[in-house]
Amino acid sequence: MSDTIFTKIINREIPADIIYEDDSALAFNDISPQAPTHFLVIPKKPIATINDIQPEDKELVGHLYWVAAQIAEKQGFAEQGFRTVMNCNEYGGQTVYHIHLHVLAGKPLGWPPYQEKLKV
DSSP, X not given: OOOXXXXXXXXXXXXXXXXXXXXXXXXXEOSSOSSSEEEEEEESSOOOSGGXXXXXXXXXXXXXXXXXXXXXXXXXXXXTOEEEXXXXXXXXXXXXXXXXXXXXXXXXXXXXXXXOXXXX
16 A cells, blocks of 8 residues: 555655544544544554454454543543544545545534435
8 A cells, every 4th residue: 555645644754733643543624624623543553444444453453432522522422423434435525545534523514415316
C-alpha cells in the first residue's frame, strides 16, 4: 500500500488537529466537517479497505470504536448520541484508502443519510 494522506499525518509530515493518540490509533478533526463535531479515528497500521481487514486486525478495528466512545465521553456528546461510519471502496464513498472511522455529532442525524432516489 502506498503512503496516503493519513500515513503522512501519522508520520507528522503534514499537520492535523490531533485530538487523541495512542500506540495503535490516531484521531483528528476532519478538515471538511459534515456535522458540528466530525473527527476521524484511524489505525496506525495501514489497512486499505474494510475488505483488507485480517483476523489479526479484529482487536485493532474494535479499538477504533473504543477510541471514538472515549472521545465522545470526554467531549460531552456520548449521551446525546453520535454516528460512526466507515466507508469501503468507491461505491461506499471511500476516498482515502486507509481505513478510517468517521465520528459525527452535535446535531440530529437523519436516516437515510442521503436523500437521493435509489436507481434499481
